Amino acid sequence: MSAKEQGQVASEAGLSKQRVVVEAVRLADREGVDGLSMRRLAGALGAGAMSLYHYVANKDELLDAMIDVVFAEIELPPEEADWQSAMRWEAASTRQALARHPWAIGLMESRTSPGPANLRHREAVTACLRRAGFSVVMATHANWLINSYVYGYALQAATLPFDTADELADMTEDVYLPQLPPDEFPYLNESAAALIAAGYDPAEEFIFGLDLVLAALEPLRASA
Amino acid sequence: MSAKEQGQVASEAGLSKQRVVVEAVRLADREGVDGLSMRRLAGALGAGAMSLYHYVANKDELLDAMIDVVFAEIELPPEEADWQSAMRWEAASTRQALARHPWAIGLMESRTSPGPANLRHREAVTACLRRAGFSVVMATHANWLINSYVYGYALQAATLPFDTADELADMTEDVYLPQLPPDEFPYLNESAAALIAAGYDPAEEFIFGLDLVLAALEPLRASA
DNA sequence: TCGTACACTGTACGTCGTACGCTGTACGAT
DNA sequence: ATCGTACAGCGTACGACGTACAGTGTACGA
Numbered sequence: 001m002s003a004k005e006q007g008q009v010a011s012e013a014g015l016s017k018q019r020v021v022v023e024a025v026r027l028a029d030r031e032g033v034d035g036l037s038m039r040r041l042a043g044a045l046g047a048g049a050m051s052l053y054h055y056v057a058n059k060d061e062l063l064d065a066m067i068d069v070v071f072a073e074i075e076l077p078p079e080e081a082d083w084q085s086a087m088r089w090e091a092a093s094t095r096q097a098l099a100r101h102p103w104a105i106g107l108m109e110s111r112t113s114p115g116p117a118n119l120r121h122r123e124a125v126t127a128c129l130r131r132a133g134f135s136v137v138m139a140t141h142a143n144w145l146i147n148s149y150v151y152g153y154a155l156q157a158a159t160l161p162f163d164t165a166d167e168l169a170d171m172t173e174d175v176y177l178p179q180l181p182p183d184e185f186p187y188l189n190e191s192a193a194a195l196i197a198a199g200y201d202p203a204e205e206f207i208f209g210l211d212l213v214l215a216a217l218e219p220l221r222a223s224a
Numbered sequence: 225m226s227a228k229e230q231g232q233v234a235s236e237a238g239l240s241k242q243r244v245v246v247e248a249v250r251l252a253d254r255e256g257v258d259g260l261s262m263r264r265l266a267g268a269l270g271a272g273a274m275s276l277y278h279y280v281a282n283k284d285e286l287l288d289a290m291i292d293v294v295f296a297e298i299e300l301p302p303e304e305a306d307w308q309s310a311m312r313w314e315a316a317s318t319r320q321a322l323a324r325h326p327w328a329i330g331l332m333e334s335r336t337s338p339g340p341a342n343l344r345h346r347e348a349v350t351a352c353l354r355r356a357g358f359s360v361v362m363a364t365h366a367n368w369l370i371n372s373y374v375y376g377y378a379l380q381a382a383t384l385p386f387d388t389a390d391e392l393a394d395m396t397e398d399v400y401l402p403q404l405p406p407d408e409f410p411y412l413n414e415s416a417a418a419l420i421a422a423g424y425d426p427a428e429e430f431i432f433g434l435d436l437v438l439a440a441l442e443p444l445r446a447s448a
Numbered sequence: 449t450c451g452t453a454c455a456c457t458g459t460a461c462g463t464c465g466t467a468c469g470c471t472g473t474a475c476g477a478t
Numbered sequence: 479a480t481c482g483t484a485c486a487g488c489g490t491a492c493g494a495c496g497t498a499c500a501g502t503g504t505a506c507g508a
Contacts, residue, residue, distance in 0.1 A: 014486080015486080015487085032334070033334075034334075037463075037464060037465080038464080038465065038466080039463085039464080039465090047487075047488085048487065048488040048489075049465090049466090049488085049489095050466080050467095050468095050487075050488055050489080050490095051486075051487045051488065053466075053467095054485085054486060054487070058465080058466075059464095059465065059466090102333055102334075103333070103334075105333045105379070106330045106331070106332075106333035106334055107330070108330075108379060108383060109326055109327070109329045109330035109379055109382040109383060110256070110257075110258075110326075110327075110330055110382075110383075111383065112383050112384070112385055119403075119404075119409065119412070122412060123408075123409045123410075123411055123412050126411040126412055126415055127410075127411045130411055130414075136414065136415050136418040136419060136422070137418075137419070137422060137424060139415065140415060140419060140424065140429075141429070141432055141433065141436075144377070144380070144429050144433055145373070145433040145436060145437075147376065147380060148372070148373050148374075148376030148377040148379075148380060148433060149369070149372050149373055149376055150372075150376065151372075151375075151376035151379050151380065152371065152372030152373055152374065152375035152376025152377070152379065153368070153372040153376070155329070155332060155333055155372075155375050155376065155379065156368070156371060156372060156375065158333040158334075159332060159333060159334075159335065159336050160336070161336055179343075180343075184347075185343065185347045186347075186351075187347055187350040187351045187354055188343070188346060188347050188350055190354075190360065191350055191360050191363065191364060194360040194361075195360060195361070195364060198360070198361060200361060200364065205364075205365070205368050208365055209365065209368055209369040209372060212365075212369060212437075212440045212441070213369075213436075213437070213440070215440065216436045216437070216439065216440040217436070238455080239455080239456085261494075261495060261496080262495080262496065262497080263494080263495075263496090271456075271457085272456065272457040272458075273457085273458095273496090273497090274456075274457055274458080274497080274498095274499095275455075275456050275457065277497075277498095278454090278455065278456070282496080282497075283496065283497090449508100450507105450508085451506100451507090451508085452505105452506090452507090452508100453504105453505090453506090453507105454503100454504090454505090455502100455503090455504085455505100456501105456502080456503080456504100457500105457501080457502075457503100458499105458500095458501080458502095459498105459499090459500090459501095460497100460498090460499090460500105461496105461497090461498085461499105462495100462496095462497100463494100463495075463496090464493100464494080464495065464496100465492105465493095465494090465495100466491100466492090466493100467490105467491090467492085468489105468490090468491090468492105469488105469489095469490090470487105470488080470489080470490100471486100471487080471488075471489095472485100472486090472487085472488100473484105473485090473486085473487105474483100474484090474485090474486105475482100475483090475484090476481105476482090476483090476484105477480100477481085477482085477483100478479100478480080478481080478482100
């Protein structure tokens with residue numbers, strides 16, 4: 001078992017856990033998690049359904065592995081940058097990964113044990129915060145706050161069908177405003193109308209909140 | 225159709241959309257969303273599986289209705305309190321509801337249109353912020369930030385198997401630390417050990433981050 | 449007394465995850 | 479050259495799923 005580690009080598013044509021999981025991620029991106037079945041996945045790999053069970057114990061383990069693929073896509077905070085820039089970079093990368101794979105958000109609830117990429121990621125973030133002068137307890141607070149913001153933002157963004165100011169304006173006129181009669185929802189109605197009038201751009205919302213969060217964390221730091 | 229509105233009256237023994245959805249929530253709380261099937265739900269209601277389709281178009285609509293039941297459990301921000309207290313109250317109530325029904329978090333991604341309770345809730349929060357002196361745009365920022373934090377916190381909390389300092393200490397000793405060798409995960413290892421040594425209480429984490437968020441929002445307010 | 453409406457259900461179809469047992473091939477030992 | 483073993487891959491089958499469809503029964507106005 002020289003070159004044949006836990007992770008397998010997948011040489012050439014044959015299957016491998018890698019290939020199975022990566023194709024599962026592709027399928028979920030294209031069709032959603034509900035469209036991901038062992039048979040369809042096997043079909044996409046040109047294999048029989050039961051062949052997959054040589055690389056994955058069951059579907060639950062496959063889903064766990066898929067989540068870890070998503071975490072592996074997230075870039076680690078760069079070590080040379082100051083802590084705010086590093087965390088901003090990392091948070092933006094996380095948000096992008098979760099936007100590419102929105103099903104991952106829904107999957108995270110229900111699976112409890114973090115995969116290796118997830119752990120590597122947490123280690124790097126904790127390292128960044130500790131080196132920046134946060135105590136263990138304060139680094140924990142910062143971790144919770146930043147992760148909560150990023151995951152929660154991704155969750156909300158996943159439920160919204162627009163990404164740009166134009167798409168928002170179209171949706172607001174066509175579907176939101178008609179559902180928000182001013183007598184029942186005066187404030188929401190006002191907001192919807194005022195936001196598109198002001199040219200509100202949802203693409204900038206993430207960084208706005210993130211900067212507030214990072215600035216709020218700065219005082220918790222015992223600067224070396 | 226005098227007393228027979230959209231919502232039905234459910235008098236006495238018969239079924240009703242109310243009864244179906246509420247029992248579905250109970251079942252999901254007890255067995256998880258994956259354990260919720262139309263047949264099992266019907267069984268719990270003492271009915272045949274197909275009877276449910278008189279009150280719910282399909283399972284997707286049932287899931288939408290279940291989410292709205294969760295939103296209906298969230299208390300609205302009290303009008304008489306100052307905005308920070310009001311939002312703190314509302315956020316705490318949201319977190320509790322999502323802790324009672326963790327499956328709701330996973331369901332939110334994938335369902336795009338908010339139910340009536342969700343809308344009522346957003347209206348009340350927006351009203352609270354606007355009355356406190358936030359402009360439309362700033363109230364939108366505040367809404368995104370607070371919701372992101374609360375949903376993200378609930379999502380993370382749902383994946384963790386402990387709620388108290390004692391449970392955390394047990395888990396850390398028995399399963400976390402053994403999985404965090406100090407040469408591979410020096411910072412996580414240090415943190416895990418230091419947190420239990422310091423008697424870190426996860427139950428206080430939520431309010432800590434929330435207060436930081438609320439304080440960070442205060443300057444965005446044009447105080448009347 | 450009848451007709452109609454409607455709450456309710458049984459059966460059946462296609463799909464799902466996966467247990468089980470069968471193939472074939474690759475390869476070290478003889 | 480022959481065999482044994484190991485293992486990648488697959489076909490079939492089972493129970494559970496969502497739900498289309500075609501019924502039932504009962505309540506009630508005419």
